[in-house]
Amino acid sequence: MFIIVGLGNPTLQYEGTRHNVGFDVIDKIAAEYNISVDYRKSRAYIGKGIINGQKVILAKPQTYMNLSGESVRSLVDYYKVDEESELLVIYDDVSLDVGQLRIRKKGSAGGHNGIKSIISHLGTDVFQRIKVGVGEKPKNYDLADYVLGHFSKAEKELMEEGYDCAVNAVSLIVAGEVDTAMNEYNKKIKKIKE
Secondary structure (H helix, E strand, O other): OEEEEEOOOOOHHHOOEHHHHHHHHHHHHHHHOOOOOOEEEOOEEEEEEEEOOEEEEEEEEOOOHHHHHHHHHHHHHHHOOOHHHHEEEEEEEOOOOOOOEEEEOOOOOOOOHHHHHHHHHHOOOOOEEEEEEOOOOOOOOOHHHHHOOEOOHHHHHHHHHHHHHHHHHHHHHHOOOHHHHHHHHOOOOOOOOO
């Protein structure tokens, strides 16, 4: 059993924002593998399915970003998964170019409140994650305003490519090929043409 969590904020006002890319990737995975993510459990919408022969749970916590750890802890406990090898968290990263992926087996929160909450509730920073770049915050911009903002048309195209790569990376990771996924997707992609 593998739990794949995409981070975001519930309610319509946050749909399509930079901070909700985790939800967007879960939606892409769900569409690719025909999984309905519409069952409420552990303060999340979840869906069960199979990816690469592995049973998976897709989850979109409904706790708001800063409390994501409450939902993730509950899911990990209920399904009795090993967070080091059977949990994958997908979320936005402002230190990466738009659509760029960075796959890690562990690490700090790097200022991301959702990851801070998960580390706090799990008591460990050793869990697999896919960071999806949303671009660096422009000077004199408030970080909260930036991550709750929407993508430009050009950025959306790059994000779609990033989402497709994330779906492929998930397939490798659940098959136990995290190193292959890191080698394949932890590299620079083209930037937006000015």
